[in-house]
Amino acid sequence: MSNGFKLEIVNPERSFLSKEEVLEVMVPAYEGNMGILKDHISIISFLKPGLVKVFNSGSSEETYYVEDGIIEFKNNCLSILTSNIFDIKKIDKNFVKDALANAEKDTQSSDISDQKKYLLDQKIEVLKSLTLN
Amino acid sequence: MASLDDLKKRISSVKSTQKITKAMKMVAASKLRRAQESAEKGRPYSDKMNNIILNLSNSISDKENSPKLLVGSGEDKVHLCIVMTSDRGLCGGFNTNIIKKAKSYFQKIADSGKILKIITVGSKGYDQLKRTYKENIIEKISFKESKYANYFDADKVGKIIIDKFEKKEFDICTIFYNQFKNVITQIPQEQQIIPLKSNETEGNSLEDNYEFEPEEDEILGNLLPKNVSTQIFKAMLENSASEQGSRMSAMDNATRNAGEMVDKLTIQYNRSRQAAITKELIEIISGAESL
Numbered sequence: 001m002s003n004g005f006k007l008e009i010v011n012p013e014r015s016f017l018s019k020e021e022v023l024e025v026m027v028p029a030y031e032g033n034m035g036i037l038k039d040h041i042s043i044i045s046f047l048k049p050g051l052v053k054v055f056n057s058g059s060s061e062e063t064y065y066v067e068d069g070i071i072e073f074k075n076n077c078l079s080i081l082t083s084n085i086f087d088i089k090k091i092d093k094n095f096v097k098d099a100l101a102n103a104e105k106d107t108q109s110s111d112i113s114d115q116k117k118y119l120l121d122q123k124i125e126v127l128k129s130l131t132l133n
Numbered sequence: 134m135a136s137l138d139d140l141k142k143r144i145s146s147v148k149s150t151q152k153i154t155k156a157m158k159m160v161a162a163s164k165l166r167r168a169q170e171s172a173e174k175g176r177p178y179s180d181k182m183n184n185i186i187l188n189l190s191n192s193i194s195d196k197e198n199s200p201k202l203l204v205g206s207g208e209d210k211v212h213l214c215i216v217m218t219s220d221r222g223l224c225g226g227f228n229t230n231i232i233k234k235a236k237s238y239f240q241k242i243a244d245s246g247k248i249l250k251i252i253t254v255g256s257k258g259y260d261q262l263k264r265t266y267k268e269n270i271i272e273k274i275s276f277k278e279s280k281y282a283n284y285f286d287a288d289k290v291g292k293i294i295i296d297k298f299e300k301k302e303f304d305i306c307t308i309f310y311n312q313f314k315n316v317i318t319q320i321p322q323e324q325q326i327i328p329l330k331s332n333e334t335e336g337n338s339l340e341d342n343y344e345f346e347p348e349e350d351e352i353l354g355n356l357l358p359k360n361v362s363t364q365i366f367k368a369m370l371e372n373s374a375s376e377q378g379s380r381m382s383a384m385d386n387a388t389r390n391a392g393e394m395v396d397k398l399t400i401q402y403n404r405s406r407q408a409a410i411t412k413e414l415i416e417i418i419s420g421a422e423s424l
């Protein structure tokens with residue numbers, strides 16, 4: 001038996017990525033990063049800004065940056081629904097800079113909720129790490 | 134009887150109209166392919182979203198305290214209708230069909246003494262509704278600048294709706310759009326999005342026991358606003374495919390009609406030319422005879 005499972009990433013406009021066999025997926029779930037392996041219990045959770053890491057069977061890995069989304073794992077099929085996802089290999093440095101500047105500006109405003117602040121802080125952290133490499 | 138020159142002019146004008154409609158048909162056909170593709174590509178997202186929400190709402194035990202977007206505000210007084218049409222005309226009965234559907238719904242609301250509010254998406258809908266329902270239209274949105282339906286626009290509409298719901302400006306929200314079936318058939322749809330109608334609640338996925346992280350209601354609170362945008366986006370995609378399909382068949386008909394008209398006019402032209410020649414001959418002959 002293989003020890004992989006199916007991964008589907010969809011955004012509203014199209015199916016972004018579909019893989020039959022992946023070994024592990026790391027997702028930035030709202031309450032902390034989560035690694036999902038085969039035969040994980042059925043789960044629904046949503047994502048904070050962060051990096052999705054996909055480990056393929058051939059020990060290669062891919063990383064994507066997401067801003068939000070929902071994940072659903074069921075019957076060894078992981079679906080990630082997100083409106084904003086980017087392959088970090090192809091991501092535009094200027095885009096990262098803009099997003100970072102926007103996020104930093106947003107945190108300065110005083111009338112945001114704690115939850116939003118938390119998400120923005122996460123976003124800034126991830127974006128900063130992206131600008132470094 | 135029109136003179137020969139007039140007929141000639143008419144024929145050439147019909148011919149150039151035919152050229153235009155033919156070109157429009159071609160353009161619509163190629164746009165249709167793209168729109169249809171993106172409508173199909175967008176389906177998995179909205180389907181999955183629906184599924185997840187169904188699963189979630191099934192596993193919620195405390196219906197009383199679940200988010201308002203799911204169960205509604207508990208009242209049924211103010212109806213908000215989102216009428217989604219195209220920004221451009223010349224697409225057959227596309228806009229008229231939506232408006233017709235929407236108007237019959239408006240009538241129902243008015244008859245039962247409820248308050249009606251309208252948001253039009255797309256300028257053609259506004260043009261057709263402003264005569265009768267001017268006071269009811271609270272907002273008009275149009276995306277003339279964006280070439281293709283995109284999620285960003287849908288999200289904007291979604292945010293407006295959520296915002297109004299949170300301010301308690303309406304209780305029930307329905308969207309009107311055309312569902313794309315095939316090039317010839319588009320079905321006008323009314324779909325209630327707030328509160329969410331769980332028409333397929335007795336679904337297949339009841340046996341699954343999900344784990345939720347964080348709690349159900351927190352996920353739902355996050356998910357439902359997104360779902361509104363997603364439904365709007367789905368409607369936009371269906372609409373743009375329908376629009377192109379409808380335009381294509383309308384332009385196809387127009388081209389054919391123009392062809393028929395050219396044929397008829399040509400026959401008329403030839404006959405009157407022949408008549409003129411005959412008349413001239415008779416004049417010459419009778420002139421010669423009288424000598």
